[in-house]
Amino acid sequence: MTRIEVNIPEGISGNYMIRHYTRETESRYWKMYLEMKNEIHDNHTVLIKDGCRMPIMQDSEAEYNEHQWLWDNATGDVLIGGLGIGMIHQALIDNPNVTSVTVVELEQDVVDLVWDHCAKDDSFTLVVADFETWSPPEGSSFDTVWGDTWLVDNSLTMKDYRTLITNKYSEYTTNIGFWGHS
Incomplete structure (x- = not known):
């Protein structure tokens, strides 16, 4: 366990x-x-x-188990949609295959509660923006993208959310995974 x-x-x-x-x-x-x-x-x-x-x-x-795809696939430059409680950060720090982590979090309130207290190092960058609409800087690419921003009050179904994120970030990566889906 x-x-x-x-x-x-x-x-x-x-x-x-x-x-x-x-x-x-x-x-x-x-x-x-x-x-x-x-x-x-x-x-x-x-x-x-x-x-x-x-x-x-x-x-x-x-x-933890609902993040299994991330544990199995995180490598290189990683883009994370959603800060949550920062649970995944230490595992990414400990992964010798991960070189950088960009976390996109919509809610400043979540940032205020979590960011100063969660594991992170100099390889982490925080962007306060909506993962569903944020555009990475020109020339950006990521080896791994992880979407974990869908909530039950989202106007999109989980399936529509996955389609939106896949379409949005597929020009930046070929490796996209989602919370709860292997």
């Missing part, structure tokens, strides 16, 4: 919050998540958005 634990302090910024949940946390949707994912760990760092019933991201074993 593999999991990457993060140490982001609890806090609130705008419509977003970081919470430290346990198996005993009184949240119907958290308990549903734990049961649905068969999560066995006791303590989690959780990113929550007002209006979303389920957490956006958590440092769970299930979340």
Whole structure:
């Protein structure tokens, strides 16, 4: 069983919050998540958005497994759509095949809660922009692109989101993967 634990302090910024949940946390949707994912760990760092019933991201074993495509394919210059709780950063730092990481995050509130506390080194660049509409600088190319910005309140279906991101970034890479899809 593999999991990457993060140490982001609890806090609130705008419509977003970081919470430290346990198996005993009184949240119907958290308990549903734990049961649905068969999560066995006791303590989690959780990113929550007002209006979303389920957490956006958590440092769970299930979340780690939903990033398997990234673990298997990250190489060279990596473009990441979505900061989340920065869970993937240490694995990218530890990967000798990764040379740079560009993270595109739409929500300044998420940046304010997470960026100063998550793992990163000089190879990381943060861009505050919408991954669905952001255009990389002219001449950019990436060896790996990872799309992890779709939320249940997105106007696009997950399938339409994957099509949009694939079409948008295919001129910059031939290697595109998405959260939850291998």
